Amino acid sequence: MKLIPQSPKKALKAFLKQKPLRSEIDLFKANLIILLDKINVIEKRPKDESEEHLKNDLRDFLRDTYYKESNAINTKDKKDLVIHLGKTTDSEVGVIIEAKRPTNIGEMISADNPNKKALHELILYYLDERNSAGNNQLKQLVMTNVNEWYIIDANFFDKHIYRNAQIKKLYETKVNDKKRQSFLL
Secondary structure, eight states, X not given: OOOOOOOHHHHTGGGTTXXXXXXXXXXXXXXXXXXXXXXXXXXXXXXXXXXXXXXXXXXXXXXXXXXXXXXXXXXXXXXXXXXXXXXXXXXXEEEEEEEOOTTOTTTSOOSSOOOSXXXXXXXXXXXXXXXXXXXXXXXXXXEEOSSOEEEEEHHHXXXXXXXXXHHHHHHHHHHHHTOSHHHHO
């Protein structure tokens, strides 16, 4: 799989006609500053703070900036974060987020090297959600280390991952063997 990076302007072209309110921009800026400050503290003490801490900070940022009134955000099973399509965690998952610490370059993908643990885990969580939970309502899949955000349309995963016979066979082997390692290697 080859990643094709897009500038924010190109990726968000469809949304350029929507004018955000000044209050929305101010809220985003304030919450982004809070998130970046928290991440800087985490990175100064890399051995003291786990990835779990980062997930909480990301959840707070997303919830307080965009989803407080409309969508539940939490972990689900082993997924780092999910954004539900409704206000409760009983509603379907619409977005799966795989979060890595900014200093964890060994597990985070890059445009030059997408074959990393972050992508492997995202594929596994996507297949779990589609197969075990029977969820056909997924919209996006996200990998982030806060500084970089890889946002993938779930339709791409449906076409290239879910319908791929080799990947499906590996996933079924993982499920049948109950061994995560055979899938991730």
